[in-house]
Amino acid sequence: MEGPRTPESHELHRIVEFLDSQLRQGNNWTIASEYPTAITPNNIHNMSIVTEDERIVSHAVLKTYIVKTPYAILKVGAIGSVVTDPAYRQQGLSTGNIKKCLELAEKQDCDLAILWTDQFDFYRKLGFELAGFDYSYIFNSTEPVKNKSLRFMSGNNVDPNALLRLYSQHTVHAVRTLEDFRQFLKIPNSNVYTAWDQNNTLLAYAVEGKGVDLINYIHEWSGQAEALMDLFHYIRSQKQQPITVMAPSHSQNLRNKLSNVAEVSHQGYLGMMKIVNEQALLTKVKKIFAAEGIDKAVLEKQDGKYVFGFGTDLYTLANESDMLQLIFGPLNVNNLDFVSNDSKQKISKVLPLPLWIWGWDSI
Numbered sequence: 001m002e003g004p005r006t007p008e009s010h011e012l013h014r015i016v017e018f019l020d021s022q023l024r025q026g027n028n029w030t031i032a033s034e035y036p037t038a039i040t041p042n043n044i045h046n047m048s049i050v051t052e053d054e055r056i057v058s059h060a061v062l063k064t065y066i067v068k069t070p071y072a073i074l075k076v077g078a079i080g081s082v083v084t085d086p087a088y089r090q091q092g093l094s095t096g097n098i099k100k101c102l103e104l105a106e107k108q109d110c111d112l113a114i115l116w117t118d119q120f121d122f123y124r125k126l127g128f129e130l131a132g133f134d135y136s137y138i139f140n141s142t143e144p145v146k147n148k149s150l151r152f153m154s155g156n157n158v159d160p161n162a163l164l165r166l167y168s169q170h171t172v173h174a175v176r177t178l179e180d181f182r183q184f185l186k187i188p189n190s191n192v193y194t195a196w197d198q199n200n201t202l203l204a205y206a207v208e209g210k211g212v213d214l215i216n217y218i219h220e221w222s223g224q225a226e227a228l229m230d231l232f233h234y235i236r237s238q239k240q241q242p243i244t245v246m247a248p249s250h251s252q253n254l255r256n257k258l259s260n261v262a263e264v265s266h267q268g269y270l271g272m273m274k275i276v277n278e279q280a281l282l283t284k285v286k287k288i289f290a291a292e293g294i295d296k297a298v299l300e301k302q303d304g305k306y307v308f309g310f311g312t313d314l315y316t317l318a319n320e321s322d323m324l325q326l327i328f329g330p331l332n333v334n335n336l337d338f339v340s341n342d343s344k345q346k347i348s349k350v351l352p353l354p355l356w357i358w359g360w361d362s363i
Contacts (some may be wrong), residue, residue, distance in 0.1 A: 001057070003050035004093075004100040011056070013042055018056040022083045027212065029188045031081070034211030036183035038063040038080065038363045048100035050084075050093045058084040060097035062104050062113075063175040063363050069354050071288045076174070076355075077105035077276065079115040080363030098126055102276060110253055112324075114271045115325035116362055123272050132328045132355050133249035136217075137262035142237045145230045150203070151196045152234045156185045162202040166222035172250060172354045174361050184360045187211060193238075195223065195231040203227040206235060208243065210359060218245045219359025225254045225332025229261070249329070250358035270355060273328065275320055284326040285327060285350070294346050299323075313343050328352050 016039065019031045019287050034038040038046075040059050043266050050058040060082040067074045079101045084093045105113050117123060120130065137153055160181035167173060167181075171318060185192065189211055195204040204223025209215050218235065221228055236243050245262075247255050248270075275281055282299040289297035296311040306323040315338060325331035329352035333344050 048097040058093035077110035128272040137258040138264040250354040
């Protein structure tokens, strides 16, 4: 066997065939159409494969994102399409591909890596941990639309410029191009709903479904909270079945409105995450404290443990997963009895950092 290694450009079609056979059997579309910015010739340098006699038997892919937040710009590496042919499993091939993706992420100055999975124990062995926040709100009934002047539409024939303008208003978002939106609008089973005012100005959009994933989940949205709520109720009335709206923790206004009407709500994790460049990430966090007027912040690794605090008021966390969850949640410093009230107050002004990867960006 050969690998893990970066594939050659002529191997891309075989990669897609392998992924389709392993992950998308029975579908009338290719997996590349579901992930048009990840499984593409422009991103082949971020793929890792293992081959035997030129036959692909294992694969993983990395897609890097620049994520803007109110406090810092983070570079995040998302890992996906991790699969090994059943005849070649239990040989560490997927582990090797994931490690290769992490090496690529480090070389490209990613602060952290993220992936979405239910194989928690497997990825914990590779240093990943559940972190961040994800809130879900389930609609079982429909309320009347409040703004009667809104015009609703469903369909992917939408001006990508209009979507990009709304999307860019998010306080936390992965940087996208106009071409990204053009490609996202072509994703199979990705249903776009929009709300327009009387002047034909787009006020809100919401996306449900993505290929075989996120069916009946609104995993991406943008726009004014009031217009979004009307749009969600319109979608529920159109589908005639429960829908789930996903939202980040920092969208407080919309989350409050969703809480008032949703039958069920749930707090989950953004994904499984791993710090890739410790020094870079911890330095960014310390700079955020300084920008907030909080001096002498300490965040560093010493003798395999993580030290945090201010000046001489220092505390220790045993491992990376604890520091990861302190920075991005759900670890709440106010629940740590060993931390002084003064340090709790300072830390709570900055941490947890807001982080969100929108549904169209997930791989």
